Amino acid sequence: MFRKRINISTSHEGEIIDITPKVAAAVRESRVQEGLVHLFVQHSTAALTTIEYEPGVLTDLARALSVLAPDNEDYAHNAKWGDGNGRSHVKAALVGPSLTVPITGGALGCGTWQQIVLLELDVNAGRERTIICTVTGE
Amino acid sequence: MFRKRINISTSHEGEIIDITPKVAAAVRESRVQEGLVHLFVQHSTAALTTIEYEPGVLTDLARALSVLAPDNEDYAHNAKWGDGNGRSHVKAALVGPSLTVPITGGALGCGTWQQIVLLELDVNAGRERTIICTVTGE
Amino acid sequence: MFRKRINISTSHEGEIIDITPKVAAAVRESRVQEGLVHLFVQHSTAALTTIEYEPGVLTDLARALSVLAPDNEDYAHNAKWGDGNGRSHVKAALVGPSLTVPITGGALGCGTWQQIVLLELDVNAGRERTIICTVTGE
Numbered sequence: 001m002f003r004k005r006i007n008i009s010t011s012h013e014g015e016i017i018d019i020t021p022k023v024a025a026a027v028r029e030s031r032v033q034e035g036l037v038h039l040f041v042q043h044s045t046a047a048l049t050t051i052e053y054e055p056g057v058l059t060d061l062a063r064a065l066s067v068l069a070p071d072n073e074d075y076a077h078n079a080k081w082g083d084g085n086g087r088s089h090v091k092a093a094l095v096g097p098s099l100t101v102p103i104t105g106g107a108l109g110c111g112t113w114q115q116i117v118l119l120e121l122d123v124n125a126g127r128e129r130t131i132i133c134t135v136t137g138e
Numbered sequence: 139m140f141r142k143r144i145n146i147s148t149s150h151e152g153e154i155i156d157i158t159p160k161v162a163a164a165v166r167e168s169r170v171q172e173g174l175v176h177l178f179v180q181h182s183t184a185a186l187t188t189i190e191y192e193p194g195v196l197t198d199l200a201r202a203l204s205v206l207a208p209d210n211e212d213y214a215h216n217a218k219w220g221d222g223n224g225r226s227h228v229k230a231a232l233v234g235p236s237l238t239v240p241i242t243g244g245a246l247g248c249g250t251w252q253q254i255v256l257l258e259l260d261v262n263a264g265r266e267r268t269i270i271c272t273v274t275g276e
Numbered sequence: 277m278f279r280k281r282i283n284i285s286t287s288h289e290g291e292i293i294d295i296t297p298k299v300a301a302a303v304r305e306s307r308v309q310e311g312l313v314h315l316f317v318q319h320s321t322a323a324l325t326t327i328e329y330e331p332g333v334l335t336d337l338a339r340a341l342s343v344l345a346p347d348n349e350d351y352a353h354n355a356k357w358g359d360g361n362g363r364s365h366v367k368a369a370l371v372g373p374s375l376t377v378p379i380t381g382g383a384l385g386c387g388t389w390q391q392i393v394l395l396e397l398d399v400n401a402g403r404e405r406t407i408i409c410t411v412t413g414e
Contacts, residue, residue, distance in 0.1 A: 001172060001275060036314055036410055038174055040240050042249035044190040051369040052320040056352035064344045064366045068202045077194035090202045093189040098238050100374050102316050102408040109408050111318035132240040132247050134174055137277060139413060176312055178378050180387035182328040206340045214332035228340045231327040236376050270378040270385050272312055
C-alpha cells in the first residue's frame with residue numbers, strides 16, 4: 001500500500017480543479033502496475049468526481065448544483081452558524097468525498113474525456129484542501 | 139481483511155444517523171493502522187455519505203433531496219406497487235450506497251467537521267438497516 | 277487481484293441497464309469468497325449506481341435527473357461543441373463513475389431489491405461502454 005497526501009490551494013466558490021496530473025504522479029511514484037487508487041477529500045464543503053474538463057461543462061455543472069442548493073435559499077445551517085456556507089455543505093454531501101479509479105498498465109484507467117476533479121464548494125474562498133491518496137495493487 | 143456488519147435501527151423518513159463511532163470501533167477492532175474502510179448499505183432506500191453532523195445542515199440536505207424527488211410528485215413506482223416510496227428509491231440511487239474512507243494512524247481519516255452518515259430515505263419508518271464494513275490494510 | 281472488462285452496448289439516452297449478472301459472473305470467475313468488487317465506467321456521459329430494477333423506479337430516476345439537468349436548458353458545453361450532450365455530462369458527474377460492492381460467501385453483497393446499474397446518459401445513442409471490474413479479497 002502506497003499513500004500520499006495531495007494538497008490543493010483553492011481560490012473561489014465553484015472552482016473545479018483538474019487533479020488528474022497529481023493523481024497520475026502519485027500512481028507512478030507507487031510503481032503499482034495493476035490496482036486501484038482511492039481518493040478522499042477531508043472536508044465537508046468540497047467533493048470529488050470525474051468530468052470532461054472543458055469550461056462549458058464546468059459552468060453547466062455549477063448551474064445544476066445550484067438547482068439543488070440555490071444561492072438565495074434560507075439555510076438552517078446559516079441561521080445557526082452565520083457562516084453562510086449552508087449550500088456548500090449540501091452540494092458536497094450529494095456529490096461525495098470519495099472516488100476510486102482503476103490503475104491499468106501503471107496508468108490511470110480513466111476515459112479519454114474523463115478527468116478527476118476537486119470541487120471547491122465553500123463560499124469562503126482561499127482554502128487549503130487535503131486529499132488522501134491510497135494506492136493498492138501489484 | 140476484516141469484516142463486520144453494522145446494524146442500525148431507524149425511526150423515520152429523512153432520519154440522518156451519524157455512524158462514525160460505529161465505523162471507528164470497527165477500525166479499532168481490525169487493528170489496521172494504515173488502510174481503507176469500505177462501507178456498503180444493503181438497501182435500495184437508504185444511502186451513505188459524509189456531512190458536518192449539525193442539525194441545520196441535516197435540514198438543508200433533506201430540502202435539497204426534496205428538490206430532486208418532491209413529496210407530491212406522481213411516481214411511476216408508487217402507481218405500480220402502491221408502497222409510496224418512489225421518492226425514497228430516487229434519492230438513494232443519487233446519493234449512493236457505497237463509501238470508502240482512509241485509515242491513518244489506526245483512526246478514520248475524516249476531516250474535523252466531516253462525519254459518516256446513514257440516510258434513512260424510506261417513507262415506511264422503523265427499519266433495520268445493515269451496513270457491511272470491510273477493512274483492508276496493514 | 278482479479279480484473280475483467282465488462283463491455284455493454286447501449287441503445288438510447290436514459291437507458292438503465294442491470295449489470296448485476298455480469299458483475300456476479302466476474303466475481304465467480306475470480307473465486308474470491310470474501311472481498312470487494314470495484315467498478316469504474318470509463319466514460320464521462322455514463323454512470324454507475326444501485327437501484328431496485330423495476331420500470332417505475334427507472335422512470336422516476338430519469339425524471340429526477342432531468343430536474344438537475346433539464347432537456348431544454350441552454351448548456352455552455354453545447355454552445356461550444358455543438359454535440360448537444362451538456363446535460364449528459366452534468367448528470368454523469370453527479371451520479372459518479374465508481375462503485376464498490378462487498379463480496380460475501382463468494383457472491384455479491386447487494387440487498388434483495390438492490391441491483392447494480394449502468395446509466396447511459398448520452399444523447400447520442402448506440403455506444404459501447406467499458407466498465408473496469410476489479411476484484412480483491414481472499
